[in-house]
Amino acid sequence: MVLVFAESPKGKFEKPAFEAVTYGKKVSEMVGGECVAIAIGDAKGAEDLGIYGATRVLQVNDPSLAHLDSQMYASIIAQAADSVGAKVVIVGFTATGKSIEGRLAVKLSAGSVSGASYLPTVNGGFKVKKSVFSSKAIAEYEVTTEKKVISLVGNSIQPEASGSAVTVESFDAEIPARRITVKDVDTIKGVVPLPEAELVVSAGRGMKSPENWNIIEELATVLGATTACSRPVSDTGWRPHHEHVGQTGVAIRPNLYIAAGISGAIQHLAGVNNSKVIVVINKDPEAPFFKAANYGICADLFDVVPRLTEAVKKFKQN
């Protein structure tokens, strides 16, 4: 039996939830039993989790659950795991999932692999791989406890429609008292947050000054991409902190990462080299980033970026 926590931090189910359920379905085929999803809060559309392979969907709703409190959420998920007899529990490697996963592991006395990016193997022990050392290696973990907890890195599996909507069952959990009070939530409006973005346009010190960012923003707009930057750019205040990607910033794995005027230092690569396709625009043929790129353009970004924007516009019109 597999239990998947389908998160809905913004009041709706999004890609991290669908990926986790798709992954859970595949794990249930390996370990036997069904893939059961649990949702917490009042998000609508939990029945659709069936489409991604959940055979049952449980939901716990109570006004006190509107925001994450890791103690409340982990307690409810552990109760659900006990009630369905789950051997494997899956959460996303997201802000929400990371707050819960360790608690669940302790509650269930389960070994955990956090940030898994591959499906487990179950012949000769339960083993799961994850990327380590700034993506310079892959480590395989063996979990020796009867129960296992896995958190899944975003974009490591594509959501697959393998079933159909199921009736949502209300799950009767004991809800612990809230100990964290959420006063306010500030969200950045109108853009896909970086960890979830499929297309990212990023720029570094090669931009020379913050006024020049309009060409990056235009390219991002025509592509429907989210903008990012290197660390010195956010440290000097040219761009907001939440755009900083890399080892000490956000780690991302979009389908497409376009980097203009970024040298490709190892600490930068640590956060981006799991991107599916990397395009590097740099005027220095020796820039280390070219070694990590799929497509390279060695030229002045101030010529290339607007030309690329025009080419994308033309492509979108056809």
Add this chain to the structure above:
Amino acid sequence: MKFLVCISKTPETTSKIAFSADNTQFDTSGIQYIMNPYDEWFALVRALELKEAHGGTVTAINVGPASNDTVIRKALAIGADDAVRINAEPESAMYVAKQIAEHAKDGGYDAIFLGKETIDYNGAEIGAMLAEYLDLPFVSFASHMDLDGGVATIKRDIEGGVEILEVNTPLVISAAKGLAEQRIPNMRGIMMAKRKPLNVVEPVGFDDPCHVVGYELPPAKAAVKMLDPEDMDELVRLLHEEAKVI
């Protein structure tokens, strides 16, 4: 107030990563270790700032072998008052959390700080485990924290935004960028660190529930395709037809 800061060591980022001949062990020869940046730059410094504002003590704790003492002395040089090393070679996050919990359960700490993750294994799980063992609230990825009496006001990074929270102490908190500004140890700090207590204690018995059984290198990336800067239609075509990402 009493603050506990969990510190870990990690290979310096530019380290060359290699494994034993049978690929089961990480090859530590020639590896330069540093204190995990989230622990050093943000968790430790914010704890020191709060001590400076409210009075009290800052204790640094590490679960590891004697070779970790250099990193622990650095925490003392930056300003921690004393340190504890639990003498073990941990193989899992839960082992580390269990040992720290044993130390902290009767320690009377008002706040326990960790880094948001170690930059080698990126687990981001020990904080939640520790909080669970101690039955305390846990706030992950804090980019701001203030204390007023027994109430902490915290900004927590979430996807695409921040949450503003209030929690009563005691609590467990993991530090993200922004929580504090890095401090460089000065000569006086380094000299004083030599005389500060570093207490070594033996671990409690605990079986690792999981461990690494093997390492491999990621698949080699195909050589970069260099394109004509004049012809961006070609790049768009490749991204659409070959890479299928747009």
